[in-house]
Amino acid sequence: MAPPPADAPASALVLFSGGQDSTTCLGHALTHYGRVETVGFNYGQRHEVELKCRHRVRAAIADRFPAWAARLGPDHEIDISSFGAIGETALTSDAEIVMMESGLPSTFVPGRNLVFFVYAAALAHRRGLNVLVGGMCETDYSGYPDCRDETLQALENAIRLGTEVPFTIDTPLMWLSKAESWALADKLGGADFVDLIREETHTCYRGDHVTKHAWGYGCGQCPACELRAKGYHEWCAR
Amino acid sequence: MAPPPADAPASALVLFSGGQDSTTCLGHALTHYGRVETVGFNYGQRHEVELKCRHRVRAAIADRFPAWAARLGPDHEIDISSFGAIGETALTSDAEIVMMESGLPSTFVPGRNLVFFVYAAALAHRRGLNVLVGGMCETDYSGYPDCRDETLQALENAIRLGTEVPFTIDTPLMWLSKAESWALADKLGGADFVDLIREETHTCYRGDHVTKHAWGYGCGQCPACELRAKGYHEWCAR
Secondary structure (H helix, E strand, C coil), X not given: CCCCCCCCCCEEEEECCCCHHHHHHHHXXXXXXXXXXXXXXXXXXXXXXXXXXXXXXXXXXXHHCHHHHCCEEEEEEEECHHHHHHHHCCCCCCCCCCECCCCCECCCCCCHHHHHHHHHHHHHHHHCCCEEXXXXXXXXXXXXXXXCHHHHHHHHHHHHHHHXXXXXXXCCCCCCCHHHHHHHHHXXXXXXXXXXXXXXXXXXXXXXXXXXXXXXXXXXXXXXXXXXXXXXXXXXXX | CCCCCCCCCCCEEEECCCCHHHHHHHHHHHHHCCCEEEEEEECCCCCHHHHHHHHHHHHXXXXXXXXXXXXXXXXXXXXXXXXXXXXXXXXXXXXXXXXXXXXXXXXXCCCHHHHHXXXXXXXXXXXXXXXXXXXXXXXXXXXXXXXXXXXXXXXHHHHHHHHCCXXXXXXXXXXXXXXXXXXHHHHHHHHHHHHHHHHHCCCCCCCCCCCEECCEECCCXXXXXXXXXXXXXXXXXX
């Protein structure tokens, strides 16, 4: 085992789904940390297209951002489909399985971000990385309590105590609106990075990566597309 | 989703490996909570024999303890082999993979109990159970920081915030010596329960469930057997 020493230079593991938010986080990490790796979680509820976007975003960064590419280390993928499978466990009371407005089925299980960070901490420990970066956000509050800053601060504390490594959880989007996230991407990597996010990342709940808009690909009608489009247009209007 | 309401009668999900400690915890839960279910984690590092013991212990309780059997609900098994697999991830520095004195390989990854409880909380949420019971113990301190009371209190806080359900983590063995754990088993279920633990549970790191001793089966020489034997003899000498 090779836990990073307390005085190690900051190095980061980014929770990276290939979406807009985690790609912005990757740009943030590549700007602020000397060594950066990425981890993706396959939990059986994500669209195949989003997993493909992970590789396309990393390849585009390697192609178009040489200074970032020099800091970008390996990608890791972890299968946590058994976590999603808990949603298939019988309920004690009868309950209909329905699709909720968020696009998630009622088989959804809570605490997903807790799992993500605990796995990420174990992997970061293994890889000698000391900052865990995630794109959680309270501002456009999704209603998921595991996205909240208070939750992630408590989890950071539990992870530090449970591993005896002073890991930091860094959530650069926590207090930003979607418009401010586009502005952050522009600040980090300029118009080229905004273009990369528009073209290579995926957000649409319905998995549509064919229909093109100014803000990127998507059905344009699901809640995720609406949020992304609204933020983009607000940012453009500034 | 059916999270337990705040005023629900206490009901428990026991982290149950089929070992001495978690079987004692199961007896504790069946004494204190009205409805009890069990969960086992397969993480690719546990001896097959221990997984078999899970079913034998539950069957023995159903046979010999009618009052407990009436409270004992279903068993669940969750595959988290992907967590163990993180230990196969390349280290950034060269390090030899060796068997450590504890019986664990150097591919061991930290934070296992964090994963156990986060998964257990998701399952308990699904099943409408509100107490998570685990056999972690600080007294015969194993050196694993994720067994410490302070860690589990921090994790309880993170899980409460991240799920918005007031889960309680109950660790009845936290401050007991191994001798006191045998005494607790005796108090909970008398000599019959002590006999059940001696005969049906498994602790040995080497997976020996053939060689018989007064305190149960095991190689008698690995650290786990030594601890179990020492505690048993201390309890008997009282």
